[in-house]
Amino acid sequence: MTDFAATKALFHLPQGVIYLDGNSLGPLPKDATDRMARVMQDEWGEMLITGWNKAGWMDQPTRVGDRIARLIGAEPGHVVMGDTLSIKVYQALASALMMNPDRRVILSDSGNFPSDLYMAEGLIRFLGQDHELRVVAPEEVSDHITADVAVMMITEVDYRTGRMHDMATLTAKAHEHGVVTVWDLAHTAGATPVDLKGADADFAVGCTYKYLNGGPGSPAFIYVNPRHADAALPALSGWLGHDAPFAFEPNYRPGKGIDRMRVGTPPVLALAALDSALDIWDMTDMHAVRAKSQVLTDRFIAGVEAACPMLTLATPRDPDQRGSQVSFRFSDGYAAIQALIARGVIGDFRAPDIMRFGFTPLYIDEGDVDAAVAIIADVMQNDLWDHPDYKTRAKVT
Amino acid sequence: MTDFAATKALFHLPQGVIYLDGNSLGPLPKDATDRMARVMQDEWGEMLITGWNKAGWMDQPTRVGDRIARLIGAEPGHVVMGDTLSIKVYQALASALMMNPDRRVILSDSGNFPSDLYMAEGLIRFLGQDHELRVVAPEEVSDHITADVAVMMITEVDYRTGRMHDMATLTAKAHEHGVVTVWDLAHTAGATPVDLKGADADFAVGCTYKYLNGGPGSPAFIYVNPRHADAALPALSGWLGHDAPFAFEPNYRPGKGIDRMRVGTPPVLALAALDSALDIWDMTDMHAVRAKSQVLTDRFIAGVEAACPMLTLATPRDPDQRGSQVSFRFSDGYAAIQALIARGVIGDFRAPDIMRFGFTPLYIDEGDVDAAVAIIADVMQNDLWDHPDYKTRAKVT
Known part of the structure; x- marks a missing residue:
């Protein structure tokens, strides 16, 4: 209760x-301002560069990710924080496409948030091949899950109307047709129960400044199904997603599991504000x-x-x-x-x-x-x- | 003085x-903690969603970008903040490649920071075509600027040795051979004078947590030469890079100039800390x-x-x-x-x-x-x- x-x-x-x-x-x-001041003064101010280890900044993206995993029905150790939702959409979409290299269609719906559709457009333009972004009416998504679709990219709750898709049913149908799924949880994380594990969703992404109260422009998250975690290829292959970031090797070797979805240096201050907000979520x-x-x-x-x-x-x-x-x-x-x-x-x-x-x-x-x-x-x-x-x-x- | x-x-x-x-x-x-507290309490706390306009959060990425432009010899209005340096490398590289669609080589050197090379590797893997990342010794870069190179991606100062490339000379030679340049200023912004305008550099990117003192994981920047600003195609085409983000149009139309290099919602709190650090830079x-x-x-x-x-x-x-x-x-x-x-x-x-x-x-x-x-x-x-x-x-x- x-x-x-x-x-x-x-x-x-x-x-x-x-x-x-x-x-x-x-x-x-209310606690976020003091928390931020402590991180700035006691960690950044006093520890300086040693904060990456001493204050645990380096593990912060997965530690905070685990707190969100609980709210979206994800397995612990399979959510990582970073970047913005638009970047995470691109990242998930790219990895999903590489899992289905012989197919050319990204299926989405007209109720999706425009940025998701824009990111897909930009990705297709950059690929310069014959990919297609197929945008159908929300109620027609199920009928358009066919064997030529590589990826189904859907925002679970419509940002305008609040209408909710049935994640479990759509994902099951997608899998029957060999389609990889990318779920955007922008309006579900912290709003409604999500069962990523139960639905067997492939990828999920979301933002944290809405229902999760992380602050303006707070970092996004990405989830990769444990089945894919050690196989998904990152297109955004940054050094913190490398298996040994501080070995400074000349070539990229993807990190283990969700770590490979890390890209650049984590936003420590912004994650501290979000972490403070997540304390309240622990009460419910x-x-x-x-x-x-x-x-x-x-x-x-x-x-x-x-x-x-x-x-x-x-x-x-x-x-x-x-x-x-x-x-x-x-x-x-x-x-x-x-x-x-x-x-x-x-x-x-x-x-x-x-x-x-x-x-x-x-x-x-x-x-x-x-x-x-x-x-x-x-x-x-x-x-x-x-x-x-x-x-x-x-x-x- | x-x-x-x-x-x-x-x-x-x-x-x-x-x-x-x-x-x-x-x-x-020293001022950054108070500045952050004011942004959190007086802006986020009191203005809530209206802070995007009332507190100027929406324009913050270009306003802060202009403060950095002064330090790197860039024209005002041509630098924008966001994401991490690795993401900005990808963004610049993708736009640069699309400017040279008939060429397939990205030229870099073994003194480059590994993440830049990793991002290029991931980008090439994702493209899935016959692109090549050609990594040569730092002193051999000039000799490898040839007509098959699409993009030269160089970090101006070597993160290990501190050796500095000659931006003006290499950029001039690159342009003679139709090569688009991407300069990483990670170890030059705030460290040495940079003259992007004088060198006629095409793209430049950098981070702000080193010499600029923006805090752990503070946001990155990207510069696009005014000659390209309204022509460069963004691969990371997020809603805030759209010409009219709040029209929520179904299709992407790139914003004017540097605005098209914006992607997702800006990291307001992190930018506030950086902005505070830049006050000190105004004294020199x-x-x-x-x-x-x-x-x-x-x-x-x-x-x-x-x-x-x-x-x-x-x-x-x-x-x-x-x-x-x-x-x-x-x-x-x-x-x-x-x-x-x-x-x-x-x-x-x-x-x-x-x-x-x-x-x-x-x-x-x-x-x-x-x-x-x-x-x-x-x-x-x-x-x-x-x-x-x-x-x-x-x-x-």
Whole structure:
């Protein structure tokens, strides 16, 4: 039983704000500033270069990776931190393609985050061969898993609508057709339970600045299925992924297991902030978070729909079909979100018409939901009418 | 005229330590901890997601890049921060190769840092075509600039010996033969004056945790010559390199100029620490630093050679031929460095036999050099004899 009042008390939440954008950037854990100061002064300041061993900086990417492994159903020792999510997408995609050298198609869907599609595009342009990025509608992915597909690259939860793919079913079908899978967990890590091991996913990647609260631009992670860990070839073969980085050998020899997915020097300070945020995650588990998230999102949907008939639910109504966000479509969504922010309810807007709200049980509770619903109702019925960004200029009922 | 006593006072330098390893990891600037705390509390904590605009996080990679541009002779607006040096090597190499699609050779030298060679190896393996990484001796690079070379990838200063390549001459010869150049400035940025504009270098990359004092694992930079800035194709085409990242378009359109070399979400906290370190660089210029560095390295060489005949200088004796480090060869160099560290003189060891010492005028002065020489003399003549790591067990004179 998680004490969510206790976890909430561990975050700095600004006065007068109801923060429903933790799915974009999580808030500051109260302990993180002191933790960072200690790492800077006691480790960097005092140990200098010896911090790589004495303070354990060199092992930090796998040590932190193991803390995330627990939250995404991964085996310990098979997650490593580093770089950004876009780089990790490229890294996973490249290794996956090299496992299927005779196939030329990367399958993805139009609900994927654009950066994932862009990274695939850039990779294909660079390869300069006859590869194809095949982008289909989210509901058509399963039908497009065919024997010409090399890699299926899917983001589990849609960043706009919150619709969730069925990882286990899609992965099983992919494997039946010899397709290697790359799962992007940007909107699932820390949002919903993930069972990478159970689903037998091949590669997974994710970011840590959303639900995991690692701070702006905090490092990404990559998971490689233990079946592939000693076989996957890294395209981004940096020295810290070498089997003996400090031997300074002239040729690359991939490190053992997940270590080969390390690339350059790890971002020690950023990982310290993330590590501090993960202390709070140790107080709970994803099933407790999921149960609370479904209570909060159901309550929010009911409240908003009752008060704001002009908003159309874009998120699946079945709580098992969605992540931990709720999105509504509204033609003047941009103006509405600006008006809400002015009233202290922070959500965000995604073009063309999505008003998006994230629910994060570690620090958002039923009281916040009710207060947010009341403000949304007032804004939609009254404030918006006079908002300078409001373009429709028509009664919003 | 730089007041180096004033710059030295701005660093935290541990008691009893003479730090000659700032070429590996620079020390903590005293202001950096407070700066980090303010960014965490006042920006991340209070502004939350709105920090991307309100606190200027989104422009931070080019704003910080401009501060580094001044130190490497780059035009303002043509340097951007992000990722690690290894990733930036890959990024530059990929773009450079796409500028020379009919050629297949990447030329480098055996003095290059292994990670650069490893990244090229991984890139070639991934391309799966008939590319070749041609690694020659440092002094033979010029003779190997031929019409079949697509890209010349060179680290300006050798990480082991400190020997410096002539960027202007090699770049000019490369251009005569239609070769695109990628310069790694890991051991030159903040160490020696660089004139990217004058040399007409095509691409340059570097790290910021050495001479620039950005902190362990601080972000890297990339420079693209203005001639190529709107033409270079990014292989790592992430959303923040898109011309309109927040339009979330389905297809990638490269951003203008250096912006297209951005990839994922910028590391805000790490960039804040680096930005704080760059405040100190504003108090000087690279020519003053270079003049002082040559005084310090000359003094160190003279002192050590007079007292320690068992050490063989590995660094060019001509100060214009070296970076800001001094290396000696010694068969039991590992043991010697351990014994020196035990006495508070921090240098480092690079296999097989290099004892390496970095000289950083911002916080190392003549007094430090003399004190270090005295300790090195004592260690080499006395302590080493009994050191547990000392293998030779022969008199070291």
